[in-house]
Amino acid sequence: MQGKVGQWVQIRNTVLHVGERAAQIPEETQATPLMMWVKGYLVIDAEVGKECTVTTPTGREVQGILEEIEPGYIHDFGGYVPELDVVRWQVKEMLTGASLKGGTGG
Numbered sequence: 001m002q003g004k005v006g007q008w009v010q011i012r013n014t015v016l017h018v019g020e021r022a023a024q025i026p027e028e029t030q031a032t033p034l035m036m037w038v039k040g041y042l043v044i045d046a047e048v049g050k051e052c053t054v055t056t057p058t059g060r061e062v063q064g065i066l067e068e069i070e071p072g073y074i075h076d077f078g079g080y081v082p083e084l085d086v087v088r089w090q091v092k093e094m095l096t097g098a099s100l101k102g103g104t105g106g
Contacts (some may be wrong), residue, residue, distance in 0.1 A: 011064030
């Protein structure tokens with residue numbers, strides 16, 4: 001797929017390669033590169049998977065591999081975690097002094 005000049009895109013870039021990470025971070029983290037994803041406007045036409053340059057909304061020029069054309073903003077906080085629901089009710093009980101039961105909303 002081809003991106004056109006001025007089109008909103010997302011690129012990725014390797015900030016630190018394996019072996020360049022700080023010594024005090026966990027081994028699992030040291031074994032992976034530090035990656036950066038940036039959204040901006042294409043400076044010249046580019047193919048997905050190829051090196052390109054974008055201009056960010058703040059005016060920075062950043063180079064990286066073109067990943068997606070016209071990406072949206074998507075994030076979430078993961079799936080339901082039953083343990084966190086228990087903690088929520090414990091905190092409410094501590095703050096209110098009342099004995100509360102879960103499952104009634106809140």
